[in-house]
């Protein structure tokens with residue numbers, strides 16, 4: 213007979229041990245934030261450095277948790293690029309904050325898997341509730357609230373949001389045929405601008421449409437926003453060739469330059485063609501907590517789906533993308549599958565939401581806890597102050613750039629992203645970025661605007677103050 217192995221033999225951490233090590237971890241994180249400015253923003257590690265500091269083989273015997281923390285300092289920290297550093301200006305921010313971290317810790321502690329309402333009713337209902345709260349805070353149109361045919365869900369990322377929006381679009385435009393028979397090559401087309409994030413092309417590949425199904429809408433050379441007349445021309449040409457327009461993805465705050473597409477005009481064209489309109493506002497959308505920035509929401513009352521990431525600029529530790537649909541029927545049509553082992557009375561009653569049907573994976577973490585913690589800790593007032601502070605700092609930086617004849621601004625900068633370059637050209641611009649990044653004092657990234665290199669300075673760390681913005685300008689302008 214098989215011998216019974218008692219749980220103690222595994223060496224689980226006892227509640228007392230957990231309490232002790234947990235306090236040490238929280239202290240470690242608090243100390244890290246206090247000393248964060250002592251680190252170079254961009255990790256100076258060379259490829260392979262981190263692995264070279266790790267044992268080649270896993271331990272046979274369990275090790276004390278103190279050793280994990282010791283190695284975190286010794287081996288891991290040198291390989292960290294410090295996203296929470298006040299002089300991190302690269303990409304878009306990835307805010308992590310006290311309430312979000314603690315909310316995430318509670319989620320880990322509860323360890324629930326909220327795939328169905330029945331597997332933890334609170335995980336589903338809190339998520340529905342905080343997404344209604346967030347829709348209210350951002351003043352999103354009523355069609356996204358959960359009390360009608362629409363509603364919100366937390367996706368892992370904006371990339372997932374674009375993918376599920378595309379799957380819902382294909383369901384709707386094919387009347388459910390794509391789920392049964394797949395996507396016939398050359399039948400459906402998707403439209404988005406040259407400025408849109410690459411995740412939309414990836415979604416086309418994953419959905420089986422292939423990258424060739426993606427049409428790139430030209431942008432206005434000054435605003436870098438998608439041109440409605442070009443969208444119309446692309447759709448007309450596809451229809452004339454017998455193709456079906458499935459989905460248009462508009463950007464509100466495109467990655468390279470922060471460009472904002474004319475959503476009302478694009479929506480009107482998409483609607484007329486029978487295509488789904490998804491808005492990717494991954495970074496910028498959350499700025500609508502500030503009433504003076506609600507122009508970002510223009511036209512949303514006509515769109516089919518909308519995504520913005522609290523895990524970028526709204527203080528919520530990765531991962532947390534808020535995704536809303538105006539009518540969930542197509543999303544559920546695209547993604548629901550009901551094997552026998554998931555059947556349960558609550559689902560069959562039709563009275564509950566099962567979020568597994570709103571996303572690609574089955575399993576899901578209790579991510580609403582961290583968003584709930586953030587919204588409650590900061591309140592609308594705190595959220596507005598956070599966004600407004602960064603917008604003001606970006607305007608300050610842009611005024612430095614505008615006043616220096618060696619530099620030029622290359623895109624509108626109404627939020628917290630400033631895109632600029634040296635008039636001396638691409639080589640000089642990129643060399644300047646490399647010098648700043650290698651110094652460790654600040655970190656910024658680049659893009660192409662109208663075919664020419666430009667630097668992006670994205671303000672978004674919770675610790676960034678005027679002195680950090682003035683310091684990065686001093687570095688850039690002294691080089």
Ligand code: PLP
Pocket residue numbers: 303304368369370371372409411463465466467492493494495521533
């Ligand atoms: N969309 C936009 C506009 C973005 O800026 C980004 C990332 O910066 C993404 C999508 C991808 O974000 P995620 O990592 O949430 O998929």
